[in-house]
Amino acid sequence: MTNVADATPVPGQAQPPARTSLRDLIAQTEIDLRLFGMLIAFVLILITFNVISGGKFFSPNNMVTLAVQAAGIAIIATGMVLVIVSRNIDLSVGSLVGVIAMTYALLMTNILPDILGLPADFPFRWAIALAIGIALGAAIGALQGFIIAYIGVPSFIVTLGGLLSIRGIVWYLSSGAAVSGLDANFQLLGGGAQGSLGGPLTWALAVVGCIAIIALLISGRRQRRRFGFPVRPMWAEVLIGVVGCLIVVGVANFANNNFWPEGLADRVAAQQNWGPKPEGGWRIPAGLPNPLILLLGVTIVMTWLATRRRFGRYVYAYGGNPDAAELAGINTRREILKTYVLMGVLCALAAAIASARLNGATLDVGQSYELYVIAAAVVGGTSFAGGIGTIPGAVLGAFVLASLAYGLSFIGVNSPGQNVVAGIVLILAVGFDTLNRRRGTVGSSR
């Protein structure tokens, strides 16, 4: 993928020396080249489909739908990175999403009102259901993780067994029926016009995002100065800050150009007495959808866990050299167990999005998620050799695959055709990595 970045020509500077200096310039910004390349690939995909569809693809509405579709996969992929980095695999995520989604549905239609006696208008029912789902995910993850880490059964086998048996349990939970009718508040987790931040909050979040970017850059620089380490050149810091803030503001502005559907706006306006309808109808900005906010939070927390906490350091060290981690006195079994607990929690979050969008659960919620999640992590640069992979990379990987699938369906390619392309892209991405690693150009591991 670095090839994409390297090959980007600078206008009027086609000579070989300019090429090396471009490489140097990029190196000075200390940007992860692979991530940068993937970002460019993602943008190229969007542009390509936009051109093919005659400018219809790249609309706020389409992009928000794409983001919501990618969010669930991306959330689980952040955890899959850590599982694969530590030389394991988790094939059970799809079934886990299925069983937890069904649990949410049963909780809200059956268990909470009838057995626990919490009426439909009980406050924070959505949060109670979510907490129970997360606890269930963590428990199943802990059980699988225990068998893998402490008993030593290969993760492929344990989670393959999980894939089969947990999907079977979904059937028993609902006696084979689909269950529908979730809390209105819970449904907001799935996005949609009302399940979005709205205009003002989206702008507020953008401002917070920009402040965070600048604060991180300043504190990082100050920290390195304090210890007398080399720092990035000032122009690179400013460039990263400006580009980062522009992206944040651009995304917020884009999302705020996605307006509530007219029918919904009219209905809510009538309910809440917004007054007379303005000329040209209500223009209510929907803003960023809730699943995307959830993904943003998960990405930040998971990146923090992976890079700033002992847990992450140990997972990567174990993946790089299991013996070294063991001899360094790390309790490697406990760390492996934790990665599976984390997977259970992430599956519970993804299940919340999936069931909220469906307003219920069917028997096949989450089916084949494991494949898309693993593909996202791998396209995002996670290596099955262990020790290599990044969480932002996996999120971007999920978006690359989702944009391909959504774009292809948008221009009328059917689902088998989409699978053909997704499969080829998966192999190409890993092929690029393999070649790059052989040439030794991919240096960073985190």
Next chain:
Amino acid sequence: MTAVAAPPIVEMRDINVAFGGVHAVRDVTIDLKAGEVVGLVGGNGAGKSTLMRVLSGARPADSGEILVDGKPVSITNPRDAKFYNIETIYQTLALADNVDAPGNVFLGREITTRLGSLDDSSMESETRKVMGRLNPNFTRFKMPVRTLSGGQRQAVAIARAVYFNAKVMIMDEPTAALGPAETSQVRNLIRQLKGEGIGIFLISHDIHDVFDLSDRISVMYHGQIVDTVAKDSVTPDEIVSMIILGKRPDEATEKELEQLELHT
């Protein structure tokens, strides 16, 4: 040589280790004093590394006793050994290749902020200090150690042991993978550490190294200690004959010694 009367800082008594039916270490007793280098020599499979893995906590003994400063201790995993300031430099170096030098030096013993997050800047700063002593030319603090040369990787592995105030250091073939210049660097370092009062177990195939650096030499053969001798009381030839025959020179028959002459 030094501190003859001082009590040993570490003592292993009657250690036994068996892998299945193979008795890898058999009733071995060995000790080490502060500021002393004990060379551990023997053929392949003689049990040197296994014995040292017991002391470093990588593989618990089946029976036997370990004493630190004269007190019996229990070492069942690497954390225990590190708790008693017993540090090991493994032949394989045991580095996480995808992690940078500070990450490896502090692996398992990270410096954290008050909130428990990794304090990478402090760890880098400390690593810069200790590497400044070991290998002043080292600058690649942000690179995964897989990108480093053999000598640099060795320096990282040694820095890890030195930084945490080792009292006992186990070095398993510390120069096996190094070029001549780097080898002499490691030798100087061993003398320096010895001068600081650190006790060192030195496993080596290189009889030169062992004679150059050790105060005493223990020879192992088929899991047992043949003898532990003061370096000044033996010749390299005698050590070689002990390694090959598994007998003290005075026990070996004329015929065996003659055969040895023919072989060497």
